C-alpha cells in the first residue's frame with residue numbers, strides 16, 4: 114500500500130471510494146466540485162496494487178477578519194473503502210497529508226470530525242485558540258499547528274471554500 118498524489122486517471126476511483134465510505138454521494142460530489150474549481154490543494158490516494166482504497170483532500174480555508182500570514186488548509190473529506198477500514202490506511206493518509214501540507218508552507222490544518230479519531234494526529238479543539246466555524250460545531254471543530262506557536266497570532270471565524278456550502282454534506 115502506498116500513498117501518492119492523485120492522477121487524472123484516479124478521478125473515477127476516488128469518486129467510488131467516497132461513495133462507498135460515506136452513506137451518500139455528497140462527499141464524492143464535493144471532491145469533484147473542489148477539483149473542478151481548482152481548490153483541491155492537496156489530494157492523495159492510498160493505492161494497493163492496482164486498487165485505490167482511500168483518498169484524502171485538503172483545500173484552503175480563510176479566516177475572518179482576514180490575516181495576511183494565514184496559510185491554512187481544511188482536511189475534508191477523507192474516506193477509506195469499508196472492507197479496508199481499521200487497517201491503518203486512514204492514519205497513513207493523514208500523516209502523509211499533514212507532512213505535505215507542512216512541506217508546502219502551510220502553518221495550520223483544520224478539520225470537522227470525530228475528536229476520538231483526530232486527536233490521535235495532534236488535532237486540538239479550535240475554540241481553545243479562539244477559532245470559530247460556520248457550522249455551530251463545538252468540540253468537533255479541531256485544529257493542528259504545523260508551525261509550533263503559530264496559532265498565538267490568529268483568532269477569528271474559519272471559513273471553508275464556498276463549494277462546501279454548495280455540496281449537500
Ligand SMILES: CC(C)(COP(=O)(O)OP(=O)(O)OC[C@H]1O[C@@H](n2cnc3c(N)ncnc32)[C@H](O)[C@@H]1OP(=O)(O)O)[C@@H](O)C(=O)NCCC(=O)NCCS
Nearest residue numbers: 134135191192193198199200201202203204225226229230
Ligand atoms: C474515518 C476513516 C477515514 C478512518 O480510516 P481507517 O483506515 O479506518 O482508520 P485507521 O485504521 O487508520 O485508524 C487509525 C487509528 O484510529 C482508530 N480509529 C479508526 N476509526 C475510528 C473512529 N471512527 N473513531 C475513533 N478511532 C478510530 C483506529 O483504531 C486507529 O487507532 P490506533 O492507531 O490507536 O490503532 C474511515 O473509517 C472512513 O472512511 N470512514 C467513513 C468515512 C468517514 O467517516 N470519514 C471521516 C469524516 S470526518
